[in-house]
Amino acid sequence: MSAPENNRSAADQAAFKRELTEVVPHLRAFARGLCGRPDMADDLVQEALLKAWAAQQRFEPGTSMRAWTFVILRNAYLTDMRRNRFRGEYDETVAERILTAPAGQEEPVHLSDMHRALLTLPAERREALLLVGAGGFSYEEAAEICSCAVGTIKSRVGRARAALTSMLEDGDIPQRSIGDARAHRAILEELDNVAAGMGKSEPTR
Amino acid sequence: MTSKDDKPSIGDDAIGKEPGWASGLRQLYDSVVEEDIPDNFRDLLSKLDSPKDS
Numbered sequence: 554m555s556a557p558e559n560n561r562s563a564a565d566q567a568a569f570k571r572e573l574t575e576v577v578p579h580l581r582a583f584a585r586g587l588c589g590r591p592d593m594a595d596d597l598v599q600e601a602l603l604k605a606w607a608a609q610q611r612f613e614p615g616t617s618m619r620a621w622t623f624v625i626l627r628n629a630y631l632t633d634m635r636r637n638r639f640r641g642e643y644d645e646t647v648a649e650r651i652l653t654a655p656a657g658q659e660e661p662v663h664l665s666d667m668h669r670a671l672l673t674l675p676a677e678r679r680e681a682l683l684l685v686g687a688g689g690f691s692y693e694e695a696a697e698i699c700s701c702a703v704g705t706i707k708s709r710v711g712r713a714r715a716a717l718t719s720m721l722e723d724g725d726i727p728q729r730s731i732g733d734a735r736a737h738r739a740i741l742e743e744l745d746n747v748a749a750g751m752g753k754s755e756p757t758r
Numbered sequence: 759m760t761s762k763d764d765k766p767s768i769g770d771d772a773i774g775k776e777p778g779w780a781s782g783l784r785q786l787y788d789s790v791v792e793e794d795i796p797d798n799f800r801d802l803l804s805k806l807d808s809p810k811d812s
Contacts, residue, residue: 574803582790599802606806667782686768686780687787714768714777721779 561609569609572618573602579619579688580626586683587630589672597633601626620690623698627680634676670720674713681709682717 561569580601584594604625605612612621671679677699684695685706692710696703768780 570803570806573806577795577799577803578791578793581793581795582787585790586787595796595798599799602799602802602806665782665786667779667786671783671786682768682783683787687784710768717779717783718777721782722777 565614566609568614569612570606573605573622576619576622577602580622583623583680583683583688584626584630586668586671586687587627587676587680589668597626597629600629600633604629617694620694620698623684623688624700627698631676666721670717673720674716678709678713678716681706682713685710686714 577598580598581594584597584601585591588594588597601622605622608625612618671682674682680699681695684690684698685692688695690698692703692706696706699706768776
């Protein structure tokens, strides 16, 4: 894929590519936390890399490549979810994506208790927790990535934390099955939010 | 880098310390960061050309 027409020097483009390559492991980690399934997470990251490459004119050298690409990744994730929803396949597709392989198949991945618990959270809270609790971003940086107020991020992290504490310390983790009612509810709530445009990061909570 | 006020931590509540599972969350994340990059990523990156603007 050739570079988009732009006025960046070859050296700048090489530098951009180097920095982009360096964030790939982090993008994979964030995507894996968002999606659950490694194959889908990797698809998402590749989509994000292509978009990042195409948009490199908009990247300000010296700023955080990680933060910049995380924005692209999350937008791709939200778009993808919306698209699935509108196709009417969302129940199965998203449940599959979020939880595990379809029933009857050998699970390709053993999801830990932590990971399963994480995946029951609404996307906004899950991403906030991932960014601040694992990705090493400050609340300020996470707010920028998610296009919301710092207070909103803190609220989301707080709620995610409370939910996970309840699940992981009370042992109240949903089963590794798309039949689990509570996980299914969480997925549908998430879809409602995305369809209602809340996935576009209006600070709602 | 980050100021004290927005220190990256999920433990900044009244109790002031992280829940027990917080390190598990980081491990989950870090374990993926530490994975080798799959070949298909290397392939994709290698296809991102520099411009022929020389």
